Amino acid sequence: MLYSIFILIVDVIASMLTGVLLLRFWMQVVRVRPPANLGQFVFQLSDWLVKPIRKLLPGLGGYDWASLFAAFLVVLLSILASVGVTTGFVPELVFWMSLLRFVSWILYGFMALLIVEAIFSWVNPHAPLAPFVQALTQPLLRPLRRIVPLIGSVDLSPLVALILLQIAQKLISALIFSMI
Numbered sequence: 001m002l003y004s005i006f007i008l009i010v011d012v013i014a015s016m017l018t019g020v021l022l023l024r025f026w027m028q029v030v031r032v033r034p035p036a037n038l039g040q041f042v043f044q045l046s047d048w049l050v051k052p053i054r055k056l057l058p059g060l061g062g063y064d065w066a067s068l069f070a071a072f073l074v075v076l077l078s079i080l081a082s083v084g085v086t087t088g089f090v091p092e093l094v095f096w097m098s099l100l101r102f103v104s105w106i107l108y109g110f111m112a113l114l115i116v117e118a119i120f121s122w123v124n125p126h127a128p129l130a131p132f133v134q135a136l137t138q139p140l141l142r143p144l145r146r147i148v149p150l151i152g153s154v155d156l157s158p159l160v161a162l163i164l165l166q167i168a169q170k171l172i173s174a175l176i177f178s179m180i
Helices: 002-030 036-056 065-087 093-125 128-145 155-180
Strands: none
Touching: 002 036, 002 093, 002 128, 036 065, 036 093, 065 093, 065 128, 093 128, 093 155
C-alpha cells in the first residue's frame, strides 16, 4: 500500500512538472505570449530546472531545448523511481519506458488543449484564456481545417485531431513495445 501511495505521489508531481515544461517549450515553438498569471506560474515552477540545463544545452534554432530535455529528464526520473523500487535497474527498459511515457504525455497534452479549446468555444469563446489556447492548438488544427469542411457552422477538426492523436498514441506504443 505504501508503494502505491509513493508511486501516486511521484506520478502526480512528475506529470505536473512535465506538463509545465512541455507547455513552456510549446509556447516558444508557437511564439505565443501567455497571460501574465499563467506565464508567471509556468516560469517560476520550471526555472529552477531549466536554467541550469540551459547552460549545458543552449537554445538552437529559436527553440528552448532545455525545457524539452528537462521534461524528458523528469519522466526518466519518475520511471527510475517507480521501476527501480520494484524490479531493479535495466537501462534499456527504463529508457524505452521513459520515451513511451514522454511521447504519451506530449500527445495527452495536445488532447487536453483541444478539449479545453472545445469547451471554451461552447461555454465562453471570449474567455481571457481562449485566445491563448487557440494559439497553442492552431498548428495542429490549421492543416486539418483545410481538409475537414464545416458541417453547418460546426468545426469538426478538433474531433478529427483527437482521433488522429489517439491513433498516433497507439502506433507509437506498438512501435516502442516492438523494440523492447
